[in-house]
Amino acid sequence: MKYTFPLAAVIALVLIAWIGSQIPGMQYLFGVAIPYLAMAIFVGGFCYRVAHWGKSPVPFRIPTTCGQGYSLPWIKHDKLESPVNTSQVVARMFMEIFLFRSLWRNTKSEVHPGPKVTYESSKWLWLFGIIFHYSFLVVVLRHMRLFLDPVPGLIQFMEYGDSILQIGAPTMYLTDAGIVLGLLFLFGRRLVNPQVRYISLANDYFPLFLILGIAVTGILMRFFIRTDIDITAIKQLAVGLVTLQPVITHKIGAIFYIHLFLVSVLLAYFPFSKLMHLGGVFLSPTRNMANDNRMRRHINPWNPEIKPHSYAGYEDEFREFMVDNNIPVEKELPPKAED
Amino acid sequence: MAVVNKDKLGVSVAAGPSLMTGSIPRKPWWEVPAVFKPGNYAYPAKKEKVEYLNEQPGLHFPNAREWNPEEDDWKLPENWEEIILNGIKERLDKFRSLKIFMDCCVRCGACADKCHFFLGTGDPKNMPVLRAELLRSVYRNDFTLAGKLLGKMAGGREMTAGVLKEWFMYAYQCTECRRCSVFCPYGIDTAEVTMMIRELLHLVGVGINWILEPASNSNRTGNHMGLQPHTFKDNVDFLTEDVENLTGIKTEPTFNRKGAEVLFITPSADVFAEPGLYTAMGYLLLFHEIGLDYTWSTYASEGGNFGLFTNNETMKKLNAKMYAEAKRLGVKYIIGGECGHMWRVVHQYMDTMNGPADFMEVPKSSVTGTVFENAAASKMIHISEFTADLIKHNKLKFDKSRNANVKATFHDSCNTSRAMGLLDEPRYILDHVVDDWVEMPENTIREKTFCCGSGTGLNTDEIMELRMRGGLPRANAVKYVHEKHDVNMLSCVCAIDRATLSGLMNYWVPEVEVCGLSELVGNALVLEGENRQELDEGLRTLI
Numbered sequence: 001m002k003y004t005f006p007l008a009a010v011i012a013l014v015l016i017a018w019i020g021s022q023i024p025g026m027q028y029l030f031g032v033a034i035p036y037l038a039m040a041i042f043v044g045g046f047c048y049r050v051a052h053w054g055k056s057p058v059p060f061r062i063p064t065t066c067g068q069g070y071s072l073p074w075i076k077h078d079k080l081e082s083p084v085n086t087s088q089v090v091a092r093m094f095m096e097i098f099l100f101r102s103l104w105r106n107t108k109s110e111v112h113p114g115p116k117v118t119y120e121s122s123k124w125l126w127l128f129g130i131i132f133h134y135s136f137l138v139v140v141l142r143h144m145r146l147f148l149d150p151v152p153g154l155i156q157f158m159e160y161g162d163s164i165l166q167i168g169a170p171t172m173y174l175t176d177a178g179i180v181l182g183l184l185f186l187f188g189r190r191l192v193n194p195q196v197r198y199i200s201l202a203n204d205y206f207p208l209f210l211i212l213g214i215a216v217t218g219i220l221m222r223f224f225i226r227t228d229i230d231i232t233a234i235k236q237l238a239v240g241l242v243t244l245q246p247v248i249t250h251k252i253g254a255i256f257y258i259h260l261f262l263v264s265v266l267l268a269y270f271p272f273s274k275l276m277h278l279g280g281v282f283l284s285p286t287r288n289m290a291n292d293n294r295m296r297r298h299i300n301p302w303n304p305e306i307k308p309h310s311y312a313g314y315e316d317e318f319r320e321f322m323v324d325n326n327i328p329v330e331k332e333l334p335p336k337a338e339d
Numbered sequence: 340m341a342v343v344n345k346d347k348l349g350v351s352v353a354a355g356p357s358l359m360t361g362s363i364p365r366k367p368w369w370e371v372p373a374v375f376k377p378g379n380y381a382y383p384a385k386k387e388k389v390e391y392l393n394e395q396p397g398l399h400f401p402n403a404r405e406w407n408p409e410e411d412d413w414k415l416p417e418n419w420e421e422i423i424l425n426g427i428k429e430r431l432d433k434f435r436s437l438k439i440f441m442d443c444c445v446r447c448g449a450c451a452d453k454c455h456f457f458l459g460t461g462d463p464k465n466m467p468v469l470r471a472e473l474l475r476s477v478y479r480n481d482f483t484l485a486g487k488l489l490g491k492m493a494g495g496r497e498m499t500a501g502v503l504k505e506w507f508m509y510a511y512q513c514t515e516c517r518r519c520s521v522f523c524p525y526g527i528d529t530a531e532v533t534m535m536i537r538e539l540l541h542l543v544g545v546g547i548n549w550i551l552e553p554a555s556n557s558n559r560t561g562n563h564m565g566l567q568p569h570t571f572k573d574n575v576d577f578l579t580e581d582v583e584n585l586t587g588i589k590t591e592p593t594f595n596r597k598g599a600e601v602l603f604i605t606p607s608a609d610v611f612a613e614p615g616l617y618t619a620m621g622y623l624l625l626f627h628e629i630g631l632d633y634t635w636s637t638y639a640s641e642g643g644n645f646g647l648f649t650n651n652e653t654m655k656k657l658n659a660k661m662y663a664e665a666k667r668l669g670v671k672y673i674i675g676g677e678c679g680h681m682w683r684v685v686h687q688y689m690d691t692m693n694g695p696a697d698f699m700e701v702p703k704s705s706v707t708g709t710v711f712e713n714a715a716a717s718k719m720i721h722i723s724e725f726t727a728d729l730i731k732h733n734k735l736k737f738d739k740s741r742n743a744n745v746k747a748t749f750h751d752s753c754n755t756s757r758a759m760g761l762l763d764e765p766r767y768i769l770d771h772v773v774d775d776w777v778e779m780p781e782n783t784i785r786e787k788t789f790c791c792g793s794g795t796g797l798n799t800d801e802i803m804e805l806r807m808r809g810g811l812p813r814a815n816a817v818k819y820v821h822e823k824h825d826v827n828m829l830s831c832v833c834a835i836d837r838a839t840l841s842g843l844m845n846y847w848v849p850e851v852e853v854c855g856l857s858e859l860v861g862n863a864l865v866l867e868g869e870n871r872q873e874l875d876e877g878l879r880t881l882i
Contacts, residue, residue, distance in 0.1 A: 002367075005492070049442070052438070053435055053438050053439055053442075054435075055432075056431065056432055056433065056434060056435040056437075056438050057433070057434075057435060058434075058435045058436065059433060059434060059651075059691070060687060060688055060691055061687060061691065062436065062528065062531070062687055062758070063758075064517055064520045064521055064526055064528060064757055064758070064786075065756070065757055065758060065759060065760035065786065066521055066757070066786040067760060067762070067785075067786060068760055068762045068763050069713070069759055069760025069761060069762075070713050070760075071713050071724060071760075071761070071763075071764060072709070072711075072713075072724065072727060072728055072731070072764070074731060075727070075763050075764060075767070076763065078760070081760075081786070082760040096524075096526075100524055102449075102521065102522055102523060102524045102526065103447075103449060103522075103524045105521065105522055105787075106449050106522060107452075107453075107522075107782055108452065109452040109453070109458055109812075111352055111353045111359055111360065111458060111461075112353055113349075113350070113353045113354065114349065114353065115349040115350075115352045115353040115811060115815070116353075116815060117458055117811065117812050117815045117816075119780070119782035119783075125447060125449060129447075129524075189448075193448065194358060194361055194362070194363045195358055195448050195451040195452065195463075195466060196446070196447070196448035196451070197363060198358060198363055198364065198367075198368065198463055198469075199368075199446045199448060199451070199463075199466065199468050199469055199472070200446060201446065201494040202492060202493075202494070203485075203493060203494050204445070204446050272483070272484050272485045273485065274442070274443065274444065274445045274446075276442055276443060277442075277443040277444075277445055277524075277525055280439050280442055280443035280525060281443065281524070281525050281526075283435065283439055284439055284443070284525050284526040284527070285435060285436045285439070285526075286436075286517075286520050286526035286527075286528045287525075287526040291759075291760055292713075293686050293687050293690065293691075293717070294685075294686055294690065294713055294714040294715070294716060294717035294719065295712065295713055295714070295715045295716055295717075296715075296716055297690045297691065297694050297695055297716045297717075298690070298691045299691065300691050300692070302433055303655075303691070303692065304397065304651075304652060304655065305397070306396070306397030306398075306652055306655050306656045306659065307396065307397065307656075307659060308656055308657070308658075308659035308660045308663050309395065309558045309559065309656070309660070310663075311638050311663060311664065311667055314559075314560075314561065314638050315638075317559075318560075318567055318568045318569075318637075321567060321568055321569040322568045322569065322595075322637070324569065325568070325569040325572055325573070327568050327569070327572060327594050327595050327637060328594075328595050328596060328597065
């Protein structure tokens with residue numbers, strides 16, 4: 001149920017685009033209207049979500065310190081894991097966002113008879129996570145060649161690097177293999193690892209299937225189903241979309257519309273899903289704050305007006321005991337009434 | 340409550356069917372209700388304690404009543420769902436952390452086997468990700484578009500009494516230790532989530548006595564133990580007598596003294612029970628030896644802050660005494676004793692909540708002249724920072740052989756390591772006061788340290804089995820160094836640790852005792868004018 005429904009949903013999306021795009025006149029809907037709408041939802045939704053987060057203050061400075069804090073001058077300070085100023089925080093965030101620092105720490109624990117708890121390094125998730133995310137990034141950037149005319153040198157260079165192995169014709173992209181491999185691993189561990197299997201929701205399988213669908217249709221289009229895949233017509237449409245003058249001049253194969261439709265769904269789905277971790281990772285207060293709490297005061301905008309139980313009230317309650325036990329008091333005891 | 344036999348529990352942990360041992364429950368987690376039975380929950384707060392707290396200005400503890408988690412009816416207010424949902428809304432608007440942590444989790448599972456409670460119980464809802472999902476599912480249902488449109492399909496759950504009961508069970512099987520947040524790729528901190536759930540539960544009168552009674556004691560008498568001023572002073576005076584008998588040194592601590600240079604605040608447990616008492620003796624000896632002009636306070640006689648385990652308002656109210664007393668006494672700065680969660684509050688919250696502390700000076704050691712720049716704003720330093728600085732400047736003379744009976748290892752407490760970064764100061768001190776000490780395995784120390792299993796106010800006897808399970812990863816690491824290196828002493832810088840690790844060791848590794856670092860310092864210290872007896876067991880020797 002948890003994965004059959006998302007799988008069915010993605011298959012349904014494929015069918016919608018497949019059949020829909022074959023109906024005369026619907027190409028404009030699938031090639032222009034839906035992509036525009038999806039992009040608008042993506043940009044609008046993303047901005048809204050980030051603004052929505054930003055609206056809430058960060059009342060307390062709560063970095064998770066993963067190394068020695070700034071202390072006495074002769075104690076070696078771990079600047080990356082316990083940053084004390086902005087540049088160190090930036091460095092920490094760089095490690096986190098671009099190198100998945102925290103995931104690199106991952107271990108696998110087991111409980112053996114004894115009982116004995118063991119820990120072993122487990123970097124598979126890190127590795128395939130990195131492969132998936134960087135492949136995805138390069139794939140997205142590579143696609144810019146469709147939208148930009150002339151194609152910037154950097155994109156051309158990236159494409160050259162990506163096909164460096166020169167396998168097949170047209171040459172295979174490393175990142176095509178990377179993204180599929182990454183997705184298959186991420187999906188596989190949701191099935192095989194009991195803990196991850198138990199926590200996985202439909203929300204976790206759906207984006208996996210969707211992105212896999214995008215990757216597979218893209219690969220099919222480039223290498224296998226090449227009927228009616230007129231790259232000039234596609235480029236014309238893509239450039240047209242960017243310059244707000246979209247035209248569909250030739251018949252383009254259904255596989256293209258399926259690919260584009262799945263991308264549109266992903267864009268529209270993005271801001272309302274866990275995929276927003278892309279934005280959230282920048283704003284995580286346990287990572288993006290300096291561990292300088294005792295050096296620089298952090299302001300809580302809604303700091304409530306709360307006073308402690310007053311010393312005066314305390315002394316009033318216990319004055320007699322305090323005086324009897326030579327604890328200094330602010331107010332002496334009243335003179336005792338004569339017996 | 341009788342605690343289950345150690346061997347039985349060991350078998351149950353390692354071989355019993357649980358998600359930790361590889362068996363997947365048949366039902367999805369949202370179909371498994373929380374069932375309360377003796378031993379798996381901490382007792383609800385007493386009516387009069389809740390009433391007392393509710394009367395305090397600035398605090399809100401409604402719905403005081405007698406209730407029993409084992410009964411179906413928890414006697415919640417009539418509109419409790421509305422109160423909870425409004426409470427979530429209010430907290431989403433107040434804490435960005437909550438919004439981010441609700442939205443960003445991808446359920447990668449990296450946190451799952453990082454939690455000591457999951458390792459010890461194998462209960463799926465003790466995986467940090469599921470603990471958060473208990474709240475996140477309600478958040479999705481009522482506060483996100485996807486949840487409003489798709490409900491269950493998008494992982495949403497309606498707020499029901501069953502969900503509330505789950506919250507109560509699992510927010511009190513989390514010690515807010517933040518170990519999971521070290522491993523989370525987005526830094527999602529379950530401590531934040533647990534804090535929010537506990538705050539929400541208090542809105543409808545659901546809380547535990549082991550937290551609210553100390554909190555109300557602390558408000559009234561100044562400390563968790565409920566020691567009134569004369570008793571607090573008496574307790575310290577007893578310690579000075581013991582110290583004099585052992586070392587021939589008459590330490591003369593003062594109380595509530597205006598004009599002292601330093602205010603010293605430590606968890607009250609240090610003057611209340613073993614083995615914290617020996618730590619307090621260490622403080623007395625150290626301060627005496629260097630001639631520190633300091634005072635204790637009976638009004639601010641608690642370093643710890645059970646408000647942290649309750650809600651941010653209570654935390655602020657209890658913590659406010661520290662600065663209020665420092666101001667009243669006119670001290671230049673504050674030294675804080677060994678404690679974990681106390682230092683989370685002091686380091687990460689105090690200045691924000693109750694600052695600015697502009698009536699004090701940047702802490703400067705009168706002995707070494709060192710200015711503690713790292714406490715320039717908050718004006719409060721940790722005893723380990725203070726001691727390490729003294730050692731570095733050769734102001735203390737140690738005879739390590741006095742600790743020869745001890746083969747130590749060091750336990751980082753959750754909060755000083757992951758919410759402060761106090762890691763090497765205690766180790767530096769340890770290097771100078773004992774001949775030899777060893778580290779526990781690397782995945783169990785420093786920022787990856789394991790909780791004692793009883794933090795955040797869970798150190799109550801009625802949930803002993805749970806505590807022994809939660810403490811297993813820590814105990815196991817101690818057992819490892821005990822067997823390999825003959826370690827017989829687990830040193831730490833936390834008062835809750837001193838109490839709870841003693842019980843934990845007694846259960847899993849009875850050959851190992853627990854001490855505060857300052858006990859080892861005080862014992863190794865060569866004192867001017869001392870007349871020290873033959874002390875086979877250091878400050879613990881009975882004479």
